[in-house]
Amino acid sequence: MKIKILVFGQLSEIINASELELLAINNTDELNKKLFELYPKLEDIKYTLAINKKIIHENTQLYHEDIVALLPPFSGG
Amino acid sequence: MKIKILVFGQLSEIINASELELLAINNTDELNKKLFELYPKLEDIKYTLAINKKIIHENTQLYHEDIVALLPPFSGG
């Protein structure tokens, strides 16, 4: 099982990439835990997750080839 | 004593002029009375008076060379 992660805004400076792939992640809680291990500075910044372009607010099951976006606070306009 | 009357909007169609002069008018109540005598159709249309570009809402003394404007409801914009 493979998850594609898209990284935006200031998070891309912490992760130092705009895209990454993670394997064997079952849900978004696991994903966040994994990300905090890999990039401890992520814990300092509030971000929201979107799965396949839909924002989620609770722990959500992930499936093979899901696209998860890490969205820091929006600042358009 | 001479008062200059400026006539605007649809009132100019009733009075058939955009300007007129009246003599020996002491206040705005007298002015309205005189106008209704001269142009009975004026009674059908709500209008406001301005003396020297200031709107008045009560009977007001008039002085020589005052300029009184007859203002039908505004419809700018």
Place this chain on the structure above:
Amino acid sequence: MTEKKKHKVFIQGTITPTFIADSIAKHSGKTTIGAHDIFLGQVRNDLIDNKTVAAIEYSAYEEMAENLFHEIREAIFVKYDIVCMHIYHSLGLVKTGEICLFVFVSAKHRKDAFDACRDLVEQIKAMTPIWGKEIFEDETHTWKINN
């Protein structure tokens, strides 16, 4: 204060998109501005008693209107935190689909721009001695009523 008084509001005929673009472009040097709100009034082809409006002919008590525009401007500057404000209103004939009113408010933040622009438009409609004669396609006319 006296400088503000010089602002010319009335424009003969319609207000063109090019005129609006030039007005917008002039604000690029004012770098404290973060938000503009622009209101445009456009002449509608209203159907009144089965006749279609083809144009509006605007007239005004110009001197009195200019005094009032000045007073309204001053009060808006006191009431809202805005950077600048422009008002243009047509006189004479404006055809359906053409623009007859251009109100332009700029502020640091959008809330002030929105609040001030709307307030300004309402005051212009309610308080300034301007009249619209709605001219139908058959050349008869009626006098516009604002709501």
Place this chain on the structure above:
Amino acid sequence: MTEKKKHKVFIQGTITPTFIADSIAKHSGKTTIGAHDIFLGQVRNDLIDNKTVAAIEYSAYEEMAENLFHEIREAIFVKYDIVCMHIYHSLGLVKTGEICLFVFVSAKHRKDAFDACRDLVEQIKAMTPIWGKEIFEDETHTWKINN
């Protein structure tokens, strides 16, 4: 409905006054319109920790933003009695004094134009995945925070 989805929101670089003028001019054929409200966002030269913003570089999750713009549009059309609506947002570099957001709402009556335009701007700011990187004159940067 599908036609509305085709609207292109993102524009590379600043939105020019000429582009805005062309957009206004295109509405002269829509003679049921009586009122336009236009909101423009302009890049401010904010002072942050003693450094002056020289430009903002915008990025977005474009596919997701386009879906959201579509949803926001549909909801606004249901909520207000408006004739048409256009949204343009810059991507990439926009310098101070330049325009980065252009929201254009047209309606028969001014109340709907004002209400819908403001609602639209607030929703765009709150809901669409767009980010502004504020670039200072010394080429360092910070990430914009909306309020």
